[in-house]
Amino acid sequence: MRHLTPHMPQFYVTAPQPCPYLDGRVERKLFTALQGDDSQRLNDALSAQGFRRSQNVLYRPSCADCSACMSARIRVADFEPTRSQRRITRKNRDLVRAGTSPWATEDQYMLFRRYLDHRHADGGMADMDMFEFAAMIEETPVRSRVIEYHDAQQHLTATCLTDVLNDGVSMVYSFFEPDAASRSLGTYLILDHIEIAREAGLPYVYLGYWVPGSQKMAYKARFRPLEIYSAGNWQELHDPQQMETAHHPLRHDPIQDQVAAIQLPDSAT
Known part of the structure; x- marks a missing residue:
């Protein structure tokens, strides 16, 4: 039995709200x-258990009637790009990558606004102003980097807010030039983060949640081998269609059982 101490993380559940991925579903998050000093260790430990970071919060879907959202990560050592992915890498050979500290700039925000207006005009971030954008980038108590990509004319073409974990890199949020559709920048950012992880000797690239049945998330299944976190374990995704059938109706364990099963770093217990 674990006893609560002043340093023990406290877990809460959000109020139900419409699911952004599957029509007619309701989402709820455990967060x-x-x-404090253990933020990095907690981020490492909970990311390996399906949690994601947003500013100074770690969260994981905990919906009452659905477990379709599953954390996904690429196993770097075994990844081999497809012919299409190799073409995308070649198309973007002119881009120059630069890693910076998590500091928001006006150029980033302008790119972010173009991206939202073109691709997510009705999404939850559509009204985000410069101050809110800066908070998203800068409010991080863990090891984070802003990875920028500039073209030959020094134009900022793509950006990704990336966390550095003890076992990989986590793509927290990315955005890119919407008028450069031929570049397939969303795919390229993932491919380049695989290279970043390889260069750093890290085994995984964390992609956020894969949702079978959601067209918004279908692209993640194109990166193989892809592992998904389901029923408390990481397992390789073999047949996306089978996962859709098996997991959409599955219910989660009661909240108290979910919290009891979370493995915390030693210094947080």
């Missing part, structure tokens, strides 16, 4: 705050 905890990232604060």
Whole structure:
């Protein structure tokens, strides 16, 4: 039995709201705050258990009637790009990558606005102003980097807010030039993060949630081998169609059982 101490992370559940991925579904999240000296260790430990970071919060879907959202990560050592992915890499050979500290700039925000207006005009971030954007980039209590990509004319073409974990890199949020559709920049950012992980000797690239049946998330299944976190374990995704049938109606364990099963780093217990 674990006893609560002043340093024990406290877990909460959000109120139900419409699911952004599957029509007619309701989402609910289990979350905890990232604060104090153990933030990095907690981010490492919970990311390996299906959690994602948003500013100073770690969260994981915990819907009452659905478990379609599953954290996904690419196993770097075994990844081999497809012919199409190799073409995308060649198309973007002119881009120059630069990693910076998590600091928001006006160029980033302008690119972010173009991206949202073109691709997510009705999404939850559509009204985000410069101050909110800066908070998204800068409010991080863990090891984070902003990875920028500039073209030959020094134009900012793509950006990704990336966390560095003890076992990989986590793509927290990315955005890119919407008028450069031929570049397939969303795919390229993932391919380049695979290279970043290889260069750093890290085994995984964390992609966020894969949702079978959601067209918005279908692209993640194109990166193989892809592992998904389901029923408390990482397992390789073999047949996306089978996962859709098996997991959409599955219910989660009660909240108290979910929290009891979370493995915390030693210093947080």
